Structure formats: C-alpha cells, structure tokens
Amino acid sequence: MLSFLVLSPFVLAPVAAYVGGRWPSQVRWLALWPAGLALLAEHLLRTQVAVGGPITTALPWAAPLGLTLQFHADGLALVFALMITVIGALVVWYASAYLAGHRDLPRLLTALFLFMGAMLGVALSDNLFALFVFWELTGFTSYLLIGFEHDDAAARRAAMQAFVLTGAGGLALLAGATLLVQATGTTALSEMARAGDLASHPVYVWAVVLFFAAAFTKSAQVPFHFWLPGAMAAPTPISAYLHSATMVKAGVYLLARMTPVLGGTDLWSNTLLVVGGTTMVVGAWRAVQETDLKRVLAYTTVAALGALVLMIGIGTQGAAVAAIVYMIAHASYKGSLFMVVGAIDHETGTRDVTRLGGLRQKMPLTALAAALAAASMVGLPFFFGFFGKELFYEAGWTSARAPGLLLGVSVAASALMGVAALTAGVGPFVGRLSEVGERAHEAPRAMWTGPLSLAGAGVIFALAPGIINGPIGLAAAGITGAYQDVHIVLWHGFTPVLGFSALTLLLVAGLYSQRHRLRQLRPASVGSDRIFWGPLRALERVSEAVSPALYRGSIRGYVLVLIVATGGLLAAALLVGGGAPVPRGGLVPPRAFELVMVTVICVAALAAARATSSMRAVLALGTVGYGVALLFVTYGAPDLAMTQFSVETLTVVIFVLVFRMFGSFDHLSSRLVRLRDAIVAGVVGAVISALVLFVGTADEPSRLADFFAEAAPTLGHGRNVVNVILVDFRAFDTMGEITVLAVAAIGVHALLRIGAQERRNS
Amino acid sequence: MEVVFAITSGVLYATGLYLMLRRRLAQIIIGIGLLSNGTNLLIFAAGGLTRSNPPVVSEATGQLQVPYADPVPQALILTAIVIGFGVIAFSLVLAHRVHQSLGTDDVDDIGTEARR
Numbered sequence: 042m043l044s045f046l047v048l049s050p051f052v053l054a055p056v057a058a059y060v061g062g063r064w065p066s067q068v069r070w071l072a073l074w075p076a077g078l079a080l081l082a083e084h085l086l087r088t089q090v091a092v093g094g095p096i097t098t099a100l101p102w103a104a105p106l107g108l109t110l111q112f113h114a115d116g117l118a119l120v121f122a123l124m125i126t127v128i129g130a131l132v133v134w135y136a137s138a139y140l141a142g143h144r145d146l147p148r149l150l151t152a153l154f155l156f157m158g159a160m161l162g163v164a165l166s167d168n169l170f171a172l173f174v175f176w177e178l179t180g181f182t183s184y185l186l187i188g189f190e191h192d193d194a195a196a197r198r199a200a201m202q203a204f205v206l207t208g209a210g211g212l213a214l215l216a217g218a219t220l221l222v223q224a225t226g227t228t229a230l231s232e233m234a235r236a237g238d239l240a241s242h243p244v245y246v247w248a249v250v251l252f253f254a255a256a257f258t259k260s261a262q263v264p265f266h267f268w269l270p271g272a273m274a275a276p277t278p279i280s281a282y283l284h285s286a287t288m289v290k291a292g293v294y295l296l297a298r299m300t301p302v303l304g305g306t307d308l309w310s311n312t313l314l315v316v317g318g319t320t321m322v323v324g325a326w327r328a329v330q331e332t333d334l335k336r337v338l339a340y341t342t343v344a345a346l347g348a349l350v351l352m353i354g355i356g357t358q359g360a361a362v363a364a365i366v367y368m369i370a371h372a373s374y375k376g377s378l379f380m381v382v383g384a385i386d387h388e389t390g391t392r393d394v395t396r397l398g399g400l401r402q403k404m405p406l407t408a409l410a411a412a413l414a415a416a417s418m419v420g421l422p423f424f425f426g427f428f429g430k431e432l433f434y435e436a437g438w439t440s441a442r443a444p445g446l447l448l449g450v451s452v453a454a455s456a457l458m459g460v461a462a463l464t465a466g467v468g469p470f471v472g473r474l475s476e477v478g479e480r481a482h483e484a485p486r487a488m489w490t491g492p493l494s495l496a497g498a499g500v501i502f503a504l505a506p507g508i509i510n511g512p513i514g515l516a517a518a519g520i521t522g523a524y525q526d527v528h529i530v531l532w533h534g535f536t537p538v539l540g541f542s543a544l545t546l547l548l549v550a551g552l553y554s555q556r557h558r559l560r561q562l563r564p565a566s567v568g569s570d571r572i573f574w575g576p577l578r579a580l581e582r583v584s585e586a587v588s589p590a591l592y593r594g595s596i597r598g599y600v601l602v603l604i605v606a607t608g609g610l611l612a613a614a615l616l617v618g619g620g621a622p623v624p625r626g627g628l629v630p631p632r633a634f635e636l637v638m639v640t641v642i643c644v645a646a647l648a649a650a651r652a653t654s655s656m657r658a659v660l661a662l663g664t665v666g667y668g669v670a671l672l673f674v675t676y677g678a679p680d681l682a683m684t685q686f687s688v689e690t691l692t693v694v695i696f697v698l699v700f701r702m703f704g705s706f707d708h709l710s711s712r713l714v715r716l717r718d719a720i721v722a723g724v725v726g727a728v729i730s731a732l733v734l735f736v737g738t739a740d741e742p743s744r745l746a747d748f749f750a751e752a753a754p755t756l757g758h759g760r761n762v763v764n765v766i767l768v769d770f771r772a773f774d775t776m777g778e779i780t781v782l783a784v785a786a787i788g789v790h791a792l793l794r795i796g797a798q799e800r801r802n803s
Numbered sequence: 804m805e806v807v808f809a810i811t812s813g814v815l816y817a818t819g820l821y822l823m824l825r826r827r828l829a830q831i832i833i834g835i836g837l838l839s840n841g842t843n844l845l846i847f848a849a850g851g852l853t854r855s856n857p858p859v860v861s862e863a864t865g866q867l868q869v870p871y872a873d874p875v876p877q878a879l880i881l882t883a884i885v886i887g888f889g890v891i892a893f894s895l896v897l898a899h900r901v902h903q904s905l906g907t908d909d910v911d912d913i914g915t916e917a918r919r
Contacts, residue, residue, distance in 0.1 A: 596910055597824055604820055629804040629852045639807050643814045646837055650818040655829060662836050665815065669840050676847070677855045677872030681880055688888040692836065695892050699899035709826040709909055718824040726817025729845065733809040737848035746873040750858065753874075760860035762867070766878040778882055785889040789896045796903050 042085065043098045043112040046078055046122065047165055050158035054151045061147035068146065069137035069487055072130040075157060079126035086119040091511055095231065097167065106170075113167030113231045116515020120365065121164040121294055123512075124372050128286045129157045131491040135380050136278040138487035139387060149189055149276070156182035156283065163291050167229050169218040176214055176255075176295075179288050180207040186283060187275045199271035202573060206268050210258030214295075217251030220244045221302070234301040234522060249303050252295065253312060260292025260346045263320045267570050270327075270339040277383030280335060285342045285379055286372040293349045297364065301522040304356060313354025314442060318450050320347030325457035329552070329559045334382045334392040334465050338375065341418075341461045344454055345371045348433060351447070353520065355440045361517040362527055363432035369509070370417060370429035373499040377414035378465050380492040381407055384484035385469055389477040394464055399474030403481040406489040408470040413496035415466025417503075419459040419549055420542060425499040428506065428529055430455055430545070434538045452541055452548070459549030460556060506530065601721065608725035615731055628738065635675060642668035653706050659696045663689055680763045808848040815841030828898035828908040832891060839887035843880045850876030 057071050089096050095115040102108045114122075133153065140146050159182060162175030181204070188200030222228050224244050225236035239245050256262075261269035272284045283289070296313065303309060324343030331337045345367070352364040384407045385400065386392045401408040417426035433455075437447035483489070502509055506529045514527035533539075552559065591602060642665050649661035666689035673681040708715065749762050749770070757765035767775050815837050822834025850873045858874040860867055902908045 594914070597826065600823055604824075628806075629854055631804040631807050635804065636807065639811050642811055646815050646818040649833055649837060650821050658830070658833050662833050665837060665840055669844060672844070673847070675854065676852055677857045678847070678877050678880075679857050681843075681847075681877055681884065684881055684884050688884055692888060692891055695895055699895055706827060706830060709911075718821055722817045722819075722821035722824065725820055726813040726815075728813075729816040729841070730809040730813030733812045733845050733848045734805060737805045737808060737852065745875045746858075746871075749874050750867050750871065754860050754865065760862065762858035762860070762874040763877045763881065766874055767881060771878065774882065778885060781886060782889045785893040788893050792896045792900045796900055799903070 042081065043096065043114055043165055044100055044110065046081055046085075047110075047112060047158060047161045049078065050075070050154045050161065054154040054158070057150035057154050058147040061150045065142070065146060068150065069134050071150065071154075072133040072137070075126045075130040075133065078161075079123055079130060082119050082122045082126060085114060086116065086123070086512055086515070090114060090116055090119060090515060097231070102171070108170055108228075109168055110171055111167040111229060112165040113229070114165055115231075115519050116512060116517075117294075117297060117365075117519025118164045120369070120512050120516040121290075122161055124290075124369065125157060125160045125164065125287050128282060128372060128376050128495070129153075131376070131380075131495060132278045132282040134487050135281075135383070135491040136276070138485040139278050139383055140276060141485075145189065149186070149279075152182050152185040152189075153279070153282070156186065156288070160287050160291070164294065167231050169222060169228050169230055169233075170215075172230070173211065173215050173218055176259075176291065177208070177211045179283075179291060180204060180211055180259075183207070183272070183283050183288055186279045187272050189276055189279065190274070193274065196274040199268070199274040202570075203268045203272050205577070206258045206265055206573070210255040210265075210292075213251045213258075214255035217248050217255065220248045220251065224248070230298060230302070236302075239303065240306050245303070245306075246308065249306075249308055249312075252299055252303065253316075256292035256295045256350075257316060258292070259295070260289050260350065261320075261343050262292070262316050262347065262350060263323050266320060266324065266343045267573065269343055270336050271570075273333075273335040273339050277335065277379060277386060280339070281376050281379030281383070285338065286376040289342065289346055290349070290368060290372075293346060293353065293364075293368070296350060296353045297361075297520045300353060300356065300520050304353075310354050310356055310442065313350050314447070317347045317350030317352075317354055318447070320344070321351060321454045322347070322450055325454040325461070328461040329457050329464070329556065330562065332394050332560065334385070334394055334397075334469070335379070337394070337461050337465050338378055338382060341458050342371075342375060344458055345375070348451070348454065351451075352433060352436055355436050355442075355447075356521075357436065357439065357441075358517065358521050358523075358525055359432065359439060360436035361520040362513060362529070363429070363436040364520065365513050365516045366425075366432050366529065367429035369502070369513075370425045370499065373495050373502075374414040374417040374426055374462075377410055377492040377495040377499075378418070378462070380488065380495070381411040381414065382465060384488045384492070387488065388481040388484055391477050394468050396477050397469035397475055398472040398478065399470070400478050400481060401470040402474060403478055404470075404483050404489075406493060407484050410489060410492035410496045411466040411470060413500060414492065415462045417496065417499040418462035418466065420455065420545060422531065423500070423503050425502040427542070428503065428531075431538055431542055432529070434541050435536075438538060438541075448541065452545055455545050456548035456552060459545065460552045460559070463549070463553045464556060503531065601718075604721060604725055608721075608728050611732060612728045615728070615735060635672070638668050638671050642672075655706060658706060659693060663693045666692070678763075680761070804852055805848060808844060808852065812841045812844040812848065815844065826909045826911050828901065828910060831910070832894050832898060835894070836887075836891055839883065839890075843883055843887075846876050846880050846883070 053071070053074055060071060061068050085096065095113055097111065097113045099112070100110040102110045133150070136149065136153070140149060143149070156179060159175045159178035163172060163179060166172035166175055184200050184204040187203055188196050190196045221233060224239060224242050225233045227233060227236065239248075258265045269284060269289065273280055275284065321344045324340045324345075324347055328337050328340035328344060331340060349364055349368060352360045352367065382392060384404065385397065388404065389397065389400070391397065413424070417424035420427045420430040434448060434451055437451050438444050440447050510527050510529060513529065514524060517527065518524040592599075645661045645664035645668065649658050649665065652658035652661060666685060670682045670685035670689065673679070673685060710718075749766055752770075753759055753762040753765040757769040759765035759769065819834045819836075819838030819841055822830045822837065825831060825834070853870055853872055855870040855872050856868040858867060858871045858877070898908060901913060905913060907913065
C-alpha cells in the first residue's frame with residue numbers, strides 16, 4: 042500500500058500528459074487521484090498507525106549497493122503525506138482552470154505529478170539514500186516548474202538559482218547521509234534513532250552541518266532565503282503547492298525526522314534557534330515592504346519556515362505539537378491565499394496591491410475564501426491559525442533557552458505576518474473598486490472551490506479540534522520519539538500566552554494602519570542575490586576566456602591538448618603516486634638477436650616519422666609491425682605473432698589499394714611547429730617508457746593466469762588458453778569485436794562504391 | 804629486456820604521436836598504426852616478460868608446460884590488434900574518399916574545402 046502511495050503518481054505523470062493533450066477540458070478530474078491517495082493515507086493513519094504503530098514495506102532496488110525502496114509510515118510521515126495529497130488534489134483542480142487553454146498544460150501536469158511522487162517519497166522513505174534521490178527529484182521538478190514559462194528570462198534565472206542552491210543542499214544531504222550510514226551501520230532512518238549516542242561520535246558535527254546545509258537551502262532559511270521570492274516566477278498554482286505548502290517544508294520535515302537521530306545537543310538546538318529566529322524576523326520584515334502580492338506571501342512563507350525551524354530547535358513535546366499544528370495551519374491558509382492571489386491576477390491582470398481594491402463586489406466567493414484564510418493567518422480566535430500561534434508562543438515561553446527573547450521575536454514576527462495577511466487577504470477586496478477591477482468577474486468555479494475549502498478546513502479544525510488531536514499526537518511522536526496524548530483546545534483560561542495573542546492582534550491593527558509608512562522603510566538590498574550570481578558570472582567569464590584558447594577549431598590543436606594533458610597526468614601519477622617499483626627477482630637479460638630486432642623497429646619507426654615519400658613511410662610501418670610480431674614469438678605468444686603477421690600484410694595491401702592519393706610527404710608545417718611537435722612527442726614517449734618500466738617490473742603476480750590455465754581445459758574444453766579466453770570466457774567481447782570489424786568492412790565497401798560511382802558519373 | 808621493451812614502446816609512442824600531429828591524413832593514419840603497436844608492446848610488457856612456453860596445454864600431459872606466458876595480456880592484445888586493423892582500414896578508405904572529393908588531404912584545408 043505504501044509503495045502504491047509513493048509510486049502511483051509517477052505512473053500517473055505520463056497519463057496526465059496524455060489527458061492534458063487529448064482532453065484539455067477534462068483535466069480537473071485528474072485531481073481525483075491525489076484525493077484518493079489522501080483517503081488512503083488517512084485510512085492507513087487511522088486504522089493501522091494509530092493502532093499498531095508504524096508500518097514498513099520494502100521493494101528491492103539495488104540491493105548490493107544497500108539501496109532498497111523501503112518505506113516507513115509513522116504519524117509524522119503520513120500527516121505530511123496527507124498535506125501533499127490534499128493540497129495536490131486542490132492544486133490540480135485549480136490549475137485546470139488557471140491554465141485552461143495553455144498550450145503547455147500537459148508539460149505542467151507531468152512535472153506536477155512527478156513532483157507529487159517525489160515529495161511522497163521524501164515523506165515516506167526509510168532508506169536515507171532513497172530519500173536523497175526523491176529529495177533531488179523534488180528539486181529537479183521544481184526547476185522545471187519555476188522555469189515553466191521558459192520564454193521569460195527572469196523565470197529561467199529564478200529556476201536556475203533555485204536549482205543550484207537546493208541542488209547543492211542535496212549534495213550536502215548525500216554527504217551527510219553517507220557519514221551517518223557509516224557511523225550507524227544502517228541505511229534505515231527508523232533504525233538510526235536506536236543506534237545509540239551519536240553526539241559523541243567523531244563525525245557528529247560534520248553530519249549535523251551537512252544536514253543543516255540541506256535543510257536550510259531547501260526551506261529557504263537565512264542566508265539562503267532569497268531563492269524563494271524568485272521562485273514566484275512559477276505559475277501561481279505551482280507557487281501555492283511547491284513554494285508554500287509542500288516542497289519548502291521538506292527541509293523542516295528533514296529536521297523533524299532527524300531530531301531523534303541528531304537532535305538534543307547544544308549545536309543542534311542553538312543553531313536552529315538562531316537560524317530559524319533570524320529567518321522568521323527577516324522574512325516577516327521583508328513581507329510588509331513588498332507590494333507584489335505573491336512576493337508578500339513568499340516572504341511570509343520564509344517567515345513561517347523560520348518559525349517552524351525555531352520550534353524544532355526548542356525541541357520539547359509542546360514545541361513538537363506546536364510545529365505540527367503550525368505547519369497544518371500554514372498549509373491551509375497560505376495555500377488558500379496563494380490561490381486567491383492567483384484568482385485576482387487571473388481576473389484583473391495585476392498582483393500589485395496598490396492598484397487593487399473593492400474586489401469583494403465582483404468576486405464575493407474569492408473574497409470569502411481570502412477573508413477566512415487571512416483571519417486564520419492573523420490568528421483570530423475560532424480559526425486554526427490561532428492554535429498554531431498560541432502553541433508557538435507557549436513553546437517559546439516554556440523554552441529552556443532564552444524564553445523571553447524567543448517570545449519577543451515571535452510576537453514581533455507574528456504581528457508583521459498579520460499585517461502581510463491583511464495586505465494580501467483583505468486589502469484587494471475592501472475600499473473603492475479600482476480601475477483594474479472594473480472588468481473583473483468571479484473566478485471560474487474550480488478557482489474558488491480550492492481556496493474556499495482549504496480556508497474552510499481551517500475553520501472546521503478550529504471548531505472541532507478533537508478530530509485532529511490523534512494525528513497531531515502521532516506526528517509529534519515522530520519528532521520527540523515518544524508518543525503522548527495531545528488535546529488542543531480553543532480556550533485554556535487567562536494565561537500569559539493569551540495576553541501575548543491579544544497584544545499581537547493590537548499590533549497587527551496598529552501596524553496595518555501604518556502599512557504605507559512601513560513600505561517606505563525598505564532597506565537597501567543586502568544583496569544575497571548578488572552574492573549568489575557573482576561567482577557564477579565569474580565562472581562564466583573564466584570559461585569564456587578559456588574555451589576559445591582550447592577550442593581553436595583545429596583538430597591538431599585538440600590532439601595536442603589531449604596528448605599534453607594525458608602525458609602530464611601520467612607523469613604526475615608516476616611522480617606522486619608511483620614510488621620506486623619493487624622489482625621482481627631478476628629481469629630478463631636481453632639476447633643479441635632481440636636487440637637487433639628492437640633496433641630495427643626503432644629505426645623503422647623513426648624512418649616512418651621522417652619519411653618524405655609515402656612509399657617509404659608505408660614500408661617502415663610494415664617493418665615495425667613485423668618486428669613486433671617477431672618479439673611476440675620470442676616471448677611465448679605465437680598466436681599474437683600470427684595475427685600480427687596477417688594484419689600487417691593486409692594493412693600494407695590496403696595502403697597500396699588507396700595508394701594513388703599519396704604523393705610525397707613534403708613538409709606542410711613550419712620548422713618551428715615540427716620542432717614543437719617533436720619535443721612534445723618525445724617527452725610523452727619518455728613518460729610512456731617510464732610507465733612501461735614501472736608496471737613491467739613491478740612485483741605483482743598475476744592471479745588470473747593460473748585461473749585461466751586451470752579452467753581452460755576443464756571449463757572451456759580447449760588447449761590453447763588464449764583462444765579459450767577469447768571465444769569462451771570473453772565470448773561476448775569477441776562477438777562485439779567481430780561486429781565492429783563487420784561494420785568497418787561495410788563502411789569500407791560503401792565508401793569505395795560511392796567513389797566508384799562518382800568516377801563513373803563524372 | 805624490460806628496459807629495452809620500455810624504450811621501444813616509448814619510441815613507437817613518440818614517433819606515432821609526432822605523426823598524428825602532422826597535417827597530412829596519410830601521415831596521421833601511419834601515426835595511429837605506430838601508436839597501436841606501441842600500446843600492444845606496453846600491455847605485453849605490463850603482463851611481465853618471460854621467455855617461456857606459449858600457454859597451450861600439452862596433449863600428452865594435459866597440463867601447461869611451466870613456465871608458461873601469461874595468457875591474459877595476450878588475449879587483450881589479440882583483440883587490440885584486430886580492432887586496430889579495423890580502425891586503420893576504415894580511416895584509410897575514409898581519407899581516400901576525402902582526398903577524392905575535396906582534392907586535398909591536408910586537415911587544415913579540409914574544413915575550408917568542405918564549406919565551398
């Protein structure tokens with residue numbers, strides 16, 4: 042069942058492309074699939090995980106590499122999977138109207154379903170390496186989706202930026218996973234938590250740093266936060282899905298998942314508190330200064346992600362529950378607000394808040410969804426966002442580390458986020474109808490049902506929190522490692538936290554009235570974006586300078602580069618890694634006739650190089666070949682010698698066949714070039730000599746020789762061991778070789794025939 | 804003899820590479836031929852030189868006569884010789900065709916001739 046949950050979106054991806062191309066008007070029914078998966082996840086959570094604990098299934102994949110598609114579903118994973126599938130269904134439903142008639146709708150749907158599968162894989166993978174693969178797949182599909190409008194240079198740029206950053210984080214995840222697997226001896230996340238005390242292990246610090254790098258880039262934490270506002274170049278349904286509700290939470294999810302394994306130390310908690318807190322404040326502050334509604338929401342997403350990281354850093358049971366509630370609340374109101382902004386953009390053609398107003402008359406249902414979502418985000422009582430904020434404050438208040446400071450920044454950031462919520466969810470709908478709104482209509486049904494049901498869910502959860510107490514408790518157990526019953530309630534008396542909630546609401550009201558002044562406080566850009574592109578540009582400039590030098594359009598130039606590079610690498614390997622070879626007991630003493638043969642070979646080779654007539658060069662090459670064949674005879678290789686003799690003869694015959702083209706070999710290159718080539722060739726030749734001397738005299742007994750000597754008569758039923766190797770042990774290789782020869786022969790025949798035809802025609 | 808093999812292999816490489824850097828196609832092909840011979844010698848020497856019996860099981864004893872030469876590099880070289888022949892044969896005919904169609908066998912001119 043779990044495998045089906047993860048893998049079926051991958052199967053559906055091509056189906057979705059087909060449906061999108063063939064019946065574009067029926068695309069919305071594709072939403073039924075993720076909806077069904079959501080029901081499945083819900084069913085598994087209630088009937089199995091809540092009763093009998095986590096469930097596990099395993100599919101074999103690449104077992105020798107320790108890779109199995111092992112899926113492990115506990116409360117945390119399934120709650121995350123529920124968010125992915127529920128919002129996924131609504132986004133598909135919404136996108137069918139938002140992008141109706143777009144020629145690239147099939148492409149979008151394919152990437153969307155691939156992303157959904159990858160995301161479910163991240164949530165449910167137990168094998169750390171499988172998790173890495175799914176993790177990178179989410180980054181890759183995100184790249185495709187941000188760059189969906191690939192005619193737009195800004196979209197390509199944003200896609201590239203997100204891909205480079207999250208991709209680098211993914212590599213950090215791979216490195217961290219490798220360290221952890223080596224330290225614990227298991228690839229399964231569910232077993233790592235039981236592997237004992239990792240904090241004192243020498244690789245602990247590195248593993249934590251690498252996992253942080255992965256999580257912080259994916260979840261847009263300071264200083265990597267700048268890619269997320271850029272990712273708003275994606276179509277709005279995609280922003281709602283990937284860049285607010287699901288993918289950016291993968292980093293938070295990873296941190297939550299790793300808490301039982303890596304958490305609990307000062308390094309872990311303090312880093313998360315500092316990074317999360319900073320991100321929360323920076324994100325909230327930037328949010329109130331934007332006027333593009335999508336960027337407003339993007340920065341509040343950054344802030345919310347910071348808050349989530351902060352809560353994981355606090356690490357108590359209360360904080361874990363708070364994080365889960367906050368995450369669900371955020372997914373509901375932010376997903377909804379994004380879809381609302383998409384609807385506004387769709388109807389008016391702008392997302393600039395200063396040009397929008399009074400749309401409640403034209404778009405009443407969208408306005409209702411927006412109002413409900415904004416109320417939840419501000420944290421009004423009777424909305425689910427209120428629970429998230431209350432629990433968040435309480436977690437900060439009861440934190441063992443700096444409770445006062447945590448509470449202070451939390452209230453400040455929440456107040457700013459409340460202002461942003463009003464800006465996005467209320468501002469465009471109240472006041473006088475603006476010019477751009479005059480021709481607006483209510484959005485198509487598929488575009489208000491999604492946000493309305495998401496926002497409505499927030500109200501239902503708030504009024505009847507009992508229905509999700511169970512899942513929240515199970516999910517929190519995934520972070521803390523121990524299950525405790527959870528009872529979130531709307532009213533828990535006059536507590537200090539309630540006071541802070543009230544204070545937040547007052548601040549929101551006060552700051553919202555001053556929103557225009559807040560926007561003018563915009564600081565000069567810190568320039569994370571510049572810091573990102575600077576090195577990339579420098580890299581491009583370097584390759585712009587180097588490439589023309591290397592690629593001059595002359596084949597001989599390439600050959601020269603290859604020869605020098607290969608020779609240089611070989612020489613370096615011999616000098617650095619070589620050391621003196623351990624000579625075998627006694628080298629073979631040369632005999633007089635062998636010396637004569639070798640001299641003939643060398644003289645012939647030099648003659649071939651210096652030859653000024655083609656005849657002389659061909660004869661010299663033949664002489665070299667026959668000489669080498671004679672050497673083979675002397676050293677126990679008659680098979681080689683026979684082959685070499687026949688091949689050499691054939692080569693000379695072919696040379697003679699095409700002899701007409703050969704004139705005299707007068708010099709085409711200048712003396713200087715010839716001298717340079719001679720020096721290069723001579724030096725590389727000397728390196729080769731050293732190499733032969735090194736490997737030929739090393740004391741490295743061949744184990745294969747004895748095996749083949751033994752096996753040739755018994756297994757191969759042949760007496761000539763070399764032949765048995767070729768036609769038996771390496772038969773496929775030899776078959777490939779014969780094929781190559783046949784292809785070459787066909788090529789030779791064809792070329793000669795074309796030549797003959799041309800001659801006849803002319 | 805290892806030293807002698809090393810020098811021979813080096814000389815074949817040096818002359819082969821020198822010829823591969825020439826402008827005439829025919830010279831380049833001859834260079835490839837020298838280079839493959841040098842490589843075969845390299846592999847042969849890498850397997851360890853023994854002035855010994857060929858690795859053929861004697862019919863009388865059913866055993867190899869010790870000392871016997873290592874059959875593995877021999878098998879590799881046998882493949883290399885044949886493939887090297889294929890390469891040379893094909894490139895020779897190809898060069899021949901280039902010469903016929905473009906009237907030149909100078910690699911620096913081929914590009915300009917072909918564009919004409």
